[in-house]
Amino acid sequence: MKRLNKAVALMALVAGLGASSAAQSHGIWFAQRATQLALLYGIGADDLDIVKRFSMVTSMKGYDADGKPVPTSLHIDGRLVLADLENQPAIVAAVLDNGTWSHTPDGKWHKQGRDEQPTATVSEKNTKYAVHIIGPLTKPLPLLPEQTLQIVPVEDKLPALLGQPIKLRVYFKGKPVAGARVMHDWLNDPDGKPVLTGADGTVTIPVRNQGLNVIVAILNSPSEEPKKYDHLEHLASLSFVLPHAPE
Numbered sequence: 001m002k003r004l005n006k007a008v009a010l011m012a013l014v015a016g017l018g019a020s021s022a023a024q025s026h027g028i029w030f031a032q033r034a035t036q037l038a039l040l041y042g043i044g045a046d047d048l049d050i051v052k053r054f055s056m057v058t059s060m061k062g063y064d065a066d067g068k069p070v071p072t073s074l075h076i077d078g079r080l081v082l083a084d085l086e087n088q089p090a091i092v093a094a095v096l097d098n099g100t101w102s103h104t105p106d107g108k109w110h111k112q113g114r115d116e117q118p119t120a121t122v123s124e125k126n127t128k129y130a131v132h133i134i135g136p137l138t139k140p141l142p143l144l145p146e147q148t149l150q151i152v153p154v155e156d157k158l159p160a161l162l163g164q165p166i167k168l169r170v171y172f173k174g175k176p177v178a179g180a181r182v183m184h185d186w187l188n189d190p191d192g193k194p195v196l197t198g199a200d201g202t203v204t205i206p207v208r209n210q211g212l213n214v215i216v217a218i219l220n221s222p223s224e225e226p227k228k229y230d231h232l233e234h235l236a237s238l239s240f241v242l243p244h245a246p247e
Contacts, residue, residue, distance in 0.1 A: 039074060072092060095129055
């Protein structure tokens, strides 16, 4: 038990490292674009160029309502990256490896490590994760492969209305993690104050939108190459849509 408490405390401490850079973080999420489901990259209203980052997407998976894999993929369509929904997945999930970045005293970010930018105020390796719930599930959202950091609703059914509470658990490498920073509305309030997960990895927040919701969790873990970067930053999104009233 003492070892577990020490591990939780260490992870919570590491989660706080680099918190000042959280506002500069970008994430990936899924959203509808002209009746198609697109993978997006950015922060808040900044929907940046995902096509030029397409080669950084290392995983794209689809699952049915029972959590069983179904074939799916991503493809480029003009300036968008769209998901193939032919097999009607109820869940889609993606991973983007954003590489190593360093922030220098002049306020600029460079896609280089501390070994190349020795005066950097922070150097970090970034990985982005995204899970999108398309349709109703027959069981709670499962832990998904490749999703090193994942936000999971505790209940199998999502709230129906804006403002209703949703209890979430954040997992890191398959285990609940304390101290993850949860942003309840990544699109409309990216600079909002995060809520930290408790010792059991859970947090309860109100659903923000009667429409698209993008919830983000951010967690820093220890560096695997200290000479190159200070820590790994994991940023995971969970997105879903609450339907509006019938027209």
